[in-house]
Amino acid sequence: MIEFRHVAKTYPDGTTAVEDFSLTVPSHTATVLLGSSGCGKTTLLRMVNRMVDPSSGQVLIDDEDLAGVPPVALRRRIGYVMQNSGLLPHRRVIDNIATVPRLNGVSTRQAHSRAHELMELVGLDAALGSRYPGQLSGGQQQRVGVARGLAADPNILLMDEPFGAVDPVVRMELQRELGRIQTEVKKTIMFVTHDIDEALALGDHIVVLKSGGEVAQRGTPQEIVEAPADDFVAQFLGVDSGQRSLQTRPRPSGGYTVLDGGGRPVGVLDGLPADTPRSDP
Numbered sequence: 057m058i059e060f061r062h063v064a065k066t067y068p069d070g071t072t073a074v075e076d077f078s079l080t081v082p083s084h085t086a087t088v089l090l091g092s093s094g095c096g097k098t099t100l101l102r103m104v105n106r107m108v109d110p111s112s113g114q115v116l117i118d119d120e121d122l123a124g125v126p127p128v129a130l131r132r133r134i135g136y137v138m139q140n141s142g143l144l145p146h147r148r149v150i151d152n153i154a155t156v157p158r159l160n161g162v163s164t165r166q167a168h169s170r171a172h173e174l175m176e177l178v179g180l181d182a183a184l185g186s187r188y189p190g191q192l193s194g195g196q197q198q199r200v201g202v203a204r205g206l207a208a209d210p211n212i213l214l215m216d217e218p219f220g221a222v223d224p225v226v227r228m229e230l231q232r233e234l235g236r237i238q239t240e241v242k243k244t245i246m247f248v249t250h251d252i253d254e255a256l257a258l259g260d261h262i263v264v265l266k267s268g269g270e271v272a273q274r275g276t277p278q279e280i281v282e283a284p285a286d287d288f289v290a291q292f293l294g295v296d297s298g299q300r301s302l303q304t305r306p307r308p309s310g311g312y313t314v315l316d317g318g319g320r321p322v323g324v325l326d327g328l329p330a331d332t333p334r335s336d337p
């Protein structure tokens with residue numbers, strides 16, 4: 057369990073990134089911090105591995121105040137996946153994945169064998185292990201980043217817009233893959249994104265942030281879509297603009313086609329509750 061207790065952060069240049077933030081992240085679940093650029097998401101995430109220390113307040117892991125935990129030791133037991141994968145360009149893929157286990161004293165042979173297991177888990181062909189990061193596609197590099205984050209078998213995985221730099225199709229593929237991995241490994245994940253669809257797809261819990269790390273709403277994806285707390289959240293969801301509205305049309309072969317706000321088909325339904333409004337042609 058990760059706990060933020062009234063944390064604040066003012067950077068040395070006087071910028072206040074977070075004013076007063078409290079949150080409990082339950083173990084073995086994925087919590088998404090969702091908000092627009094500059095609202096303090098990265099600052100909060102980096103407090104967990106002490107890349108940023110709060111100016112006031114506390115961050116605890118399983119009731120231990122991180123202020124007393126040496127940062128280097130902490131980082132070796134917490135996985136961290138960054139937006140641009142953060143791979144070391146001059147090291148082969150296999151060695152990138154094996155970096156932290158090697159630093160933790162695991163033998164090269166064992167670290168490589170673990171790296172191969174992880175490559176399989178994230179859907180990478182074993183043959184790519186001997187390439188350098190620059191010889192991979194963006195999506196493949198992100199997969200390597202995820203494998204590297206998992207390599208030391210950390211209980212906690214921090215993910216900062218890990219799929220931000222890839223195209224939407226690969227992004228969805230990576231989201232699906234991460235969802236699949238999470239059902240298998242059940243880490244405590246903190247995931248930062250400004251993409252509402254990504255948050256809905258991956259979060260067991262979502263925390264919607266306004267600037268200064270102010271919490272606009274927290275809840276399950278269903279709670280947030282069903283009852284946005286205020287106009288800010290509703291706007292973020294695209295509820296008002298119709299982006300998230302769905303319509304149904306009867307299908308000649310029975311049942312209904314579901315269309316999104318732009319009229320594109322997104323699925324089919326066998327039947328509808330009796331009182332559902334329809335948009336029959």
Ligand SMILES: Nc1ncnc2c1ncn2[C@@H]1O[C@H](COP(=O)(O)OP(=O)(O)OP(=O)(O)O)[C@@H](O)[C@H]1O
Binds near residue numbers: 068069072096098100
């Ligand atoms: N090292 C720093 N020194 C000064 N100000 C900083 C520093 N890092 C971040 N900030 C400022 O703190 C605020 C929050 O930044 P942060 O990176 O946490 O936001 P974010 O929500 O992750 O944004 P993005 O999605 O753009 O990465 C911003 O105003 C940013 O400019």
